[in-house]
Amino acid sequence: MKTYIYLLTFSLVTFLGLNESLGQGNLIMINYAPTLPLGNTADFTSNFTGRGGNFEFYWMRSNQLGIGVEIGSVSFKDKIPDRTFSSGTVTITGTQFRGQASTPILVSAMYILTDKGKLKPYVSIGAGIMQNTQRIDLGIFVQQVSSRHFAFKPELGAIYQISDYVGIKLSGKYYQSVGNNTIDSQSMLGINLGFVMINFNN
Template identity: 30%
Template sequence: MKSKYIWFFAMMVLSFSAMSQEKYSVNYSVGIPTGDTADFTESVSWRGVGFDYTHMLNQEWGVGISASLQTFYDDLGYVTTTEGKETVSANRYNYINSLPIYATGSYFINESADFTPFVSLGVGVMYNQKEQDLGLHVFEEEAWQFSLRPEVGFEYDVSYGLGLRAAARYNAAFKSGDLEGLSHFSIAVGVIWTN
């Protein structure tokens, strides 16, 4: 009797995986600092890359994972900083490296057409490394922060199994330990392929 249930369950899993569609995308992203991130590095980041994987549950809903890396950088030039009795004059550079990793849920509108808009929500963590280089002195803080990422975008099928993807994302990180929440907005453009 138990073997019937095991076989039934195995057949359901196999048929589900045979009907499912997997989507993969590699993206280039431009990062726009917001909040505490903009207070530390106000320049737009042109250094970003990401990867997204979506397992389609049906024609409209998908679940997956998303990871990206965005590097923010500001050259503040030659500055003089005084803290307590110590004064340092040197070139100052500010860096923030953000590595968000999310579990995602996505809703695709009009999946059967070539042009497919979608909305997505990611829940996960973001590793943020905040660094200030002042001459030979390096001041660094880092933390894993709880993070949410709402996203809106579209996919466009170019040919069978290959397409283009564009999305606007807000990576919201929350304060962790002594490090403030370092959030940023990003625009991601890339290629997508399906199996």
């Protein structure tokens, strides 16, 4: 996790420095992100969760085009009765308590379809890494695996500009990670409700 924090800090400092000399401004977004698990994620833990959020920073090259970074976190919980758990030579059956934590850290590009008016629809795409951790608890037995994956994210949304400096946003983000030998590919759909801080030079 320290590596992730260093990466995010370096990216923010770099983008803020470049913004002063080359950019039009920046957007900072703080999002609440309830999330629906899909695919293999839903097979492991199927519950829709309200335990999600993310932070985005965009360095705007123009009023419509920006590049930036995103770091987020989402946590799923599920309770599944009558499941079998095996550890070494021991096999037991009972209620499993399952949990999954996913942390995407992505570089993103955003394009605002129109910068006229207060409502600004946009599309974005991102790619980077996603840290996934899965845990199963059954009585005294615990199984936990963790793995880092390549991941990508398309997004469709809109920003409503309340004033020159503040806006709100609504968007849908689809996250897809590439599986490996530890954890299969993971996918989820996040509904982002966000607060936007706007700072343009012109």
